[in-house]
Amino acid sequence: MAINAGDPVVRRTRGKSKAASWRRPKHVPTAVIRLELNLTDRRVRRRVEAMFTAEFQLRRALQKQARSRVDAYWRAHRLRSRVDPKQARKRYGLSRKAFEEAAAAHVDRSGWLRRHLTKALAMHLADEVWETVDRHLFPDASGRRHGRPKTGGWFDSTRIPGRARSHTKPRVWESFRLSGTLEWHRAAFPPRHPGPALMQPQRMHAPEPPDGDWWDHDGQLVVVFTGCGDDLVLPVRLPEGASAQARLTHFLGRPQLWHKIDLVQVQDPHAPGGWRVYAHLMTLGPGWTSPQHASERAAAPADRVGGVDGNVSNLSVVSMPADPQEPAGLTSGQVTISPRQRAAADRAAVTARRRQRALDRSRRNTNAEQYQPSKRQQRRADRRAGAGLPAKMLHTPRGARLAGSAGRPKRAYRRDQLSDTYRAIRVRHAVAGRSASQAKHARAAEVARRIVAAHGPHLVVEHTDIRGWARLWGRGIRMFSPGMLIAALKTECAAAGDRLLRAGTWQTALSQQCPCTHRAKKPPSQRTHHCPQCGLTGDRDLVAAAMAACVQLTDSHDPCTAFIADDVRVALAARLNDPGQREALTRSTASTLAGPSGRAAVTAAASHHRRAASAGRRNRPDGHPPMNPTPHHGTTVTRRNPPQATPPRVGPDREKQPPLRLNS
Structure with missing residues (x-):
C-alpha cells in the first residue's frame, strides 16, 4: 500500500498476543526474601x-x-x-x-x-x-x-515495582533480574576463619559483564537493570551466619522458581547516603520453615479444641480433648506483660518523647519567624521594654504557630526549612519505630507458634472490632497489641493444617456464660467469675476462653452461625468437677507455656518500644524466650503447678485501667 507524504504517521504495535497469557495457578503460593544491595x-x-x-x-x-x-x-x-x-x-x-x-x-x-x-x-x-x-x-x-x-x-514512595519474568519463553525478564548462583557466590567469598559460612568485604564491586548476556553470568549474585543505557549492576550482600544458610538455599538454590524483583529503600543513618536498598525477590512456592518449626507443627495436637479470649492486657487460651468422653486434659495458658517489660516500655516512651521534643526545638530554631513567643517570654520582653532595655532576640520561641483567624497556619509545615540535625533525629526516630514494629511481629509469631504447639491448631475466638478499643485504651492496645497476636494465631493455625474460627458475640456472649448453663451479665470491671448456681470461681478471661472451646459453627466462614454445643459444654462441666481440673481456670503464675499435661502462662514481650529502650544490650530481651529454653538464658523451665486454688490476682494496677473484654 502506497503511503502519501501528507498521511499521518501511525505507530505500529505488535498487537495482542495470540497465545494464552501465563497466570500463576491459584494453588501455588508465593514467598518473598529480602536481599540487601551493596551501594558503597x-x-x-x-x-x-x-x-x-x-x-x-x-x-x-x-x-x-x-x-x-x-x-x-x-x-x-x-x-x-x-x-x-x-x-x-x-x-x-x-x-x-x-x-x-x-x-x-x-x-x-x-x-x-x-x-x-x-x-x-x-x-x-x-x-x-x-x-x-x-x-x-x-x-x-x-x-x-x-x-x-x-x-x-x-x-511514602519507597518501592519500585519490577516486572515478572516470563515462564513461557526462555531468557525473558524485563526490568530487574537476578543473575548468578548461590554456589558461585559462596565460592567467591569463602570464610577466613571458622564460624561464618562466608565473608564478604565491606566494599563489594560489581563483576565484569560476561561475553554474551547477563543470563550467562556464573559468579556472585547481582541484580541487573537494563534498558536505560549502561547496565546497572548491584552486588547482593547475603547474611553470613551459618544459621541463615538453610533459608538462603531454600530461596536462592532453585533459580527456576524466581518470579519478580522489587527495589525497596529504607532509611538507615548508618548506610551510605542515609538509605539502605533491598531487592525483594518473589519466588513461586511456599516460604522457608525451619525443621524445628515444621516438627512442632506436625506434632501439634489435632485431637484438641481450644478457645481464645483477648483483651487490652492479656490473651487467655484454654483447650481440652475433642472427645467428650475423655475425663481429663483441661489446659490453660495466658499471655501477659511482665513488670520488667512494662518498665522497659516506659523508658522507651520517654526516649521517644525526648526525640520528639528535640525535633520541635529544631524546627522552632530554624523557623523562628513562624512562631509566637510564649506568655513567659512575652512578659519578659515587656519588662525589658518598660525598663528601657533593648529587645532580646528569641532563638527558640515557645508559643503557638502563627495562624489565621480560622486557626490554619499561615505557612504550611512542609514549607519549613529543616536543619541537618532535624533530619538526622527524624531518621533515628523512624528507624527506632520500624525496628520496634518488626520486633512486635516476631514476638507475636513466636507466641502464636508456642500456643498452637501446646493447644492445637483448632481454636475459636470472638469476632470483634479491636479498632474501637484503641479509641478508649490506646496506650494499653499499643503496649500489648492483641490484634497482632490474634492475626499471628490465624496464620499459625492455617500453617498447622487447621484454622482460627471466629464466633459472633451476639450469638455466644461467652463472658456471660458458665459451663453449668447459668448466664449472668458482668461489668467490664469484674475480673472474677463466680457462679451462684454451681459455685465455680475462676478468672473471667480463662472461663470465657473455656466457653469459646465449646463453640461450633454451622458455616465456618460466617461468625453469625456460631452456637455453644451442648455435649461439649456438658463434658466441660464434668471435667470441672475435678478440683485439679478446676484449678486450670484460675490465673496462672508460670512464665512459659506448658504442654497439654500441665497448665502455665506465656509472658509476651508486647511492648513495641522495647527494642528502642534496650538498644546496645547483648542479652536477649525480656520475655523473648530462646528457641530451646534453658535456665542459662534466664527462662523459667515449665513446671506443673500443684492443684491448689489460686485466688485471682487483684491490685491497684488492674483497678486503674480496667481492660475492655473481648467477651464483655
Missing part, C-alpha cells in the same frame, strides 16, 4: 537515587491525574445519570489502559525520566495507581468503597 560505589548509589527520584515524580504525577479525573467523574452528575457510567469513566480516562498510556506519555515527553525509568516500570507504576482508583470507584464484597485517591509524599 558512589556512582552506582547516585544512579539508584536518581531512579527512586524519577519513580517518585512519575508516581506523584499519576496520583494527581487520578485525583483530578475522579473529581471530574463525580461532578458529572448528568453524564452519569443519562449515559452509561461505563462510558463516563471511559470519557474521563478512568481505566487501567488509560493510566498506562498516561504513564508512557510522561516518559516520552520527559527526557530525564527516560534516562532512569523504562516504560515497563512506568506501566507498573500506573497499575498501582489504578488499583487505588479501582478501590474508590467500585465497592468490595462487603459493599464498602475506599476514599478519594491521595497524593503521597517522598517518604
Whole structure:
C-alpha cells in the first residue's frame, strides 16, 4: 500500500498476543526474601537515587491525574445519570489502559525520566495507581468503597515495582533480574576463619559483564537493570551466619522458581547516603520453615479444641480433648506483660518523647519567624521594654504557630526549612519505630507458634472490632497489641493444617456464660467469675476462653452461625468437677507455656518500644524466650503447678485501667 507524504504517521504495535497469557495457578503460593544491595560505589548509589527520584515524580504525577479525573467523574452528575457510567469513566480516562498510556506519555515527553525509568516500570507504576482508583470507584464484597485517591509524599514512595519474568519463553525478564548462583557466590567469598559460612568485604564491586548476556553470568549474585543505557549492576550482600544458610538455599538454590524483583529503600543513618536498598525477590512456592518449626507443627495436637479470649492486657487460651468422653486434659495458658517489660516500655516512651521534643526545638530554631513567643517570654520582653532595655532576640520561641483567624497556619509545615540535625533525629526516630514494629511481629509469631504447639491448631475466638478499643485504651492496645497476636494465631493455625474460627458475640456472649448453663451479665470491671448456681470461681478471661472451646459453627466462614454445643459444654462441666481440673481456670503464675499435661502462662514481650529502650544490650530481651529454653538464658523451665486454688490476682494496677473484654 502506497503511503502519501501528507498521511499521518501511525505507530505500529505488535498487537495482542495470540497465545494464552501465563497466570500463576491459584494453588501455588508465593514467598518473598529480602536481599540487601551493596551501594558503597558512589556512582552506582547516585544512579539508584536518581531512579527512586524519577519513580517518585512519575508516581506523584499519576496520583494527581487520578485525583483530578475522579473529581471530574463525580461532578458529572448528568453524564452519569443519562449515559452509561461505563462510558463516563471511559470519557474521563478512568481505566487501567488509560493510566498506562498516561504513564508512557510522561516518559516520552520527559527526557530525564527516560534516562532512569523504562516504560515497563512506568506501566507498573500506573497499575498501582489504578488499583487505588479501582478501590474508590467500585465497592468490595462487603459493599464498602475506599476514599478519594491521595497524593503521597517522598517518604511514602519507597518501592519500585519490577516486572515478572516470563515462564513461557526462555531468557525473558524485563526490568530487574537476578543473575548468578548461590554456589558461585559462596565460592567467591569463602570464610577466613571458622564460624561464618562466608565473608564478604565491606566494599563489594560489581563483576565484569560476561561475553554474551547477563543470563550467562556464573559468579556472585547481582541484580541487573537494563534498558536505560549502561547496565546497572548491584552486588547482593547475603547474611553470613551459618544459621541463615538453610533459608538462603531454600530461596536462592532453585533459580527456576524466581518470579519478580522489587527495589525497596529504607532509611538507615548508618548506610551510605542515609538509605539502605533491598531487592525483594518473589519466588513461586511456599516460604522457608525451619525443621524445628515444621516438627512442632506436625506434632501439634489435632485431637484438641481450644478457645481464645483477648483483651487490652492479656490473651487467655484454654483447650481440652475433642472427645467428650475423655475425663481429663483441661489446659490453660495466658499471655501477659511482665513488670520488667512494662518498665522497659516506659523508658522507651520517654526516649521517644525526648526525640520528639528535640525535633520541635529544631524546627522552632530554624523557623523562628513562624512562631509566637510564649506568655513567659512575652512578659519578659515587656519588662525589658518598660525598663528601657533593648529587645532580646528569641532563638527558640515557645508559643503557638502563627495562624489565621480560622486557626490554619499561615505557612504550611512542609514549607519549613529543616536543619541537618532535624533530619538526622527524624531518621533515628523512624528507624527506632520500624525496628520496634518488626520486633512486635516476631514476638507475636513466636507466641502464636508456642500456643498452637501446646493447644492445637483448632481454636475459636470472638469476632470483634479491636479498632474501637484503641479509641478508649490506646496506650494499653499499643503496649500489648492483641490484634497482632490474634492475626499471628490465624496464620499459625492455617500453617498447622487447621484454622482460627471466629464466633459472633451476639450469638455466644461467652463472658456471660458458665459451663453449668447459668448466664449472668458482668461489668467490664469484674475480673472474677463466680457462679451462684454451681459455685465455680475462676478468672473471667480463662472461663470465657473455656466457653469459646465449646463453640461450633454451622458455616465456618460466617461468625453469625456460631452456637455453644451442648455435649461439649456438658463434658466441660464434668471435667470441672475435678478440683485439679478446676484449678486450670484460675490465673496462672508460670512464665512459659506448658504442654497439654500441665497448665502455665506465656509472658509476651508486647511492648513495641522495647527494642528502642534496650538498644546496645547483648542479652536477649525480656520475655523473648530462646528457641530451646534453658535456665542459662534466664527462662523459667515449665513446671506443673500443684492443684491448689489460686485466688485471682487483684491490685491497684488492674483497678486503674480496667481492660475492655473481648467477651464483655
